Amino acid sequence: MIIQCTKKLADEMKLKVSKPDLLNVNQIYCWHAHLFKIGRKKCVLVMNNVTRYHFVLYGLVKKDFVMFEEIVKMNIVSNFLADGINPDHVDWYINQLGDIQFYATSDRSIISQMNDSILSLEYIIYYEAERGNTIDIFEINRDLNCTPMMKIPKYPNKMMIDALNEQYSKN
Template identity: 35%
Template sequence: MLTIQCTKKLGDYLKKDLQEKPHADQDLFYSWHSHLFLLNRKKYIVVMNSKTRYHFVLGPLFAKDLKGLDEMICVGIRENLATDDVTANQIEQYMQHAEVLSYLKTSERAIIGQMNEAILFINSWFEHKATLDLFKLNRKLNKFVMLKLPLTYSGRTMVKEMDNQYS
């Protein structure tokens, strides 16, 4: 099971009754934090892995997309991992945990802070580029320096963790 820990803003937008915070024994590798933000009057979601800080952006979101949000998140995870050179076998093994998604309240303020930093970068990227190419943006997001990570970059950390889990 994958858990999606939503900020209050995203939980209210989704109109979901979020369960309490995750159990302390939960594997953070299968846990993701998510937050809703606005860019150019359109709604986007940033999704960040709780262990590796690997993250990507989904959007723009429309009301009709809310019914298929589980699928959007799973597709986002699949596509971004594939683009970042994770093997198809590793992705399939990881996605076996995605048969059920549960939505919870956020549990770590540090991750919310890192998502907010990513959103500041996204806003800056948009102002500089004047367009939002999510493919290029998602590649750039995981090349941020995050000093709390063992390999400094979230992209490298995720690939290494996938190798450790599924080799």
């Protein structure tokens, strides 16, 4: 698995990242990640390079960045299952990931779409907070993946389901 970190996230995790060479890598296993804050809470948005499927890790603390690999994999599983992806496909995908390698970002269009998702996320969270509602980040992740994006022909959750079905059927 490859996670391409923005400079903010790499600095937070104290990583030295270099530009990736992704020519011989299946992009379905590549993700971008960006650190940002909502209020005083540290958050990370993680987005798949191919499908633009994404999720937010909300309210991270220093120790979470030490266990970042486990947290990302755990959230991939929980978000995939919540979006109705076949559990066999989820297990197969997680087994294919291998160790996480960190690199610098390489695609400005993904960064742009991540920034759009962050704006939507901030709006939703502040809207819910104004109304006194509890913030369910799990449900917000569902909503964000049902939002159209310009570079892909379908919603991100549908794109991920199709990509996993295709990869699973090849094996």
